[in-house]
Amino acid sequence: MPVKFTSEQNAFREAISEFAERECGTMEQRHKLTAEGTEPTNMDIMRKLGELGWTGVSVPEEYGGAGGTVVDQTIFLEGIAKGMIPAAGFGTTAIVQGAYERHGTEEQKQNILGGICEGNVEAIVMSEPGAGSDVGSLTCKADKVDGGYVINGQKTWCSNAPIASNILTIVRTDNDGPKHEGITMLGVPAGTEGMEIHPIPTLAGPHEVNDVFFTDCFVPDTSLLGEEGKGWMQLMTGLNSERIILSGMYLGIAQRAFDDTLSYVKEREQFGKPIGTFQALKHRIADMATELECLRLLIYDIAQAIDEDPNRVFAKEASMAKLKSTEVAKQISLEGMQMMGGYGYALEYDMEKHVRAGLVGTIFAGTSEIQREIIGATLGL
Ligand SMILES: Cc1cc2nc3c(=O)[nH]c(=O)nc-3n(C[C@H](O)[C@H](O)[C@H](O)COP(=O)(O)OP(=O)(O)OC[C@H]3O[C@@H](n4cnc5c(N)ncnc54)[C@H](O)[C@@H]3O)c2cc1C
Secondary structure (H helix, E strand, O other): OOOOOOHHHHHHHHHHHHHHHHHHOOHHHHHHHOOOOOOOEOHHHHHHHHHOOOOOOOOOHHHOOOOOOHHHHHHHHHHHHHOOOOEOOHHHHHHHHHHHHHHOOHHHHHHHHHHHHOOOEEEEEOOEOOEOOOHHHOOOEEEEEOOEEEEEEEEOOOOOHHHEEEEEEEEEOOOOOOOOOOEEEEEEEOOOOOEEEEEEEEOOEEEEEEEEEEEEEEEEHHHEEOOOOEHHHHHHHOHHHHHHHHHHHHHHHHHHHHHHHHHHHHHOEEOOEEHHHOHHHHHHHHHHHHHHHHHHHHHHHHHHHHHHOOOOOOHHHHHHHHHHHHHHHHHHHHHHHHHOOHHHHOOOOOHHHHHHHHHHHOOOOOOHHHHHHHHHHHOOO
């Protein structure tokens, strides 16, 4: 494999694979841990990953983490997805981790980052019914009152809301001026009075994403993350991290879909030989392997570049990673399903799960069209 990992990183990769094999290596184990495949995150597994020091792999040591790099965190995200470890909640957690590392007060870091090291799940919500791709048009508002803020409005599509310790909620605190000004980040702890979570059933299950309603929901001043009114800039500085986190997960999904396809086409025989030896399949598998290798190089190259220059915004590269990883995962899983024939479509195999994961990756956290818009803009178009 051309990507060069250190010996510690290789040992980490192996340890994640062994964990996956031991804890959720069989379909039966995975069904048990995920309520028959309907719960993408199992909190006992999250706690185990916390005890191993892995959920805090890139959290600074002073907050209880291992002080690792973006590459280390990407290895973990890839490993979770490839191993089908029911810890999908680590994705939004890692995004929130980045936001608190960049903008949190000392007390917030101790609390949020410390909790992440123990396996807490964190959620973040920007989207609203009327503010999807155009997230800057959000209207859910927070009014400044004595000692804190009062939030009113609706958020939607919040991943992991029911299991999150806090929901980092992006609100409007000022309506005057351009739409990207007056946006603020507030951390709302689970169970806060005035916050209601309603699940939105999707192809991934009944609770994966959620509406979040705020009615006169009071949060204290200490909930403010960073500066009031500077939420948009704070979101933008987190784009490197958010997009590389998702890319790591989608690399893992793509790799698993590929591995499952390859082992199936080697085993399944028709017309007296393994179906993978038919040129029609073999050439497509060669293309899939090539795409996967390109994707791996792209993602780890960008992760390494971020480690070398953490304050630089890699807008083009991060969008390329998000675009490529999710499109490749979708392509490989759909090809895998086709190559497995009827069995790819059956619940008895994992391929249909890879397809469902692959389908949504190009939609959330900025659709593929939006990533292309960003890449085009960086090219002066
Ligand atoms: C499973 C899932 C999990 C999610 N988790 C979260 C979460 O945790 N937190 C959160 O805040 N949000 C989350 N989201 C929301 C997600 O980020 C939005 O769905 C996404 O940004 C798209 O917004 P939309 O669904 O409103 O689509 P729209 O913005 O209405 O877009 C519809 C279509 O129009 C296209 N389009 C829109 N504008 C343009 C343009 N300028 N140029 C070209 N094409 C355009 C889009 O690409 C898309 O194909 C999640 C969504 C899903 C499905």
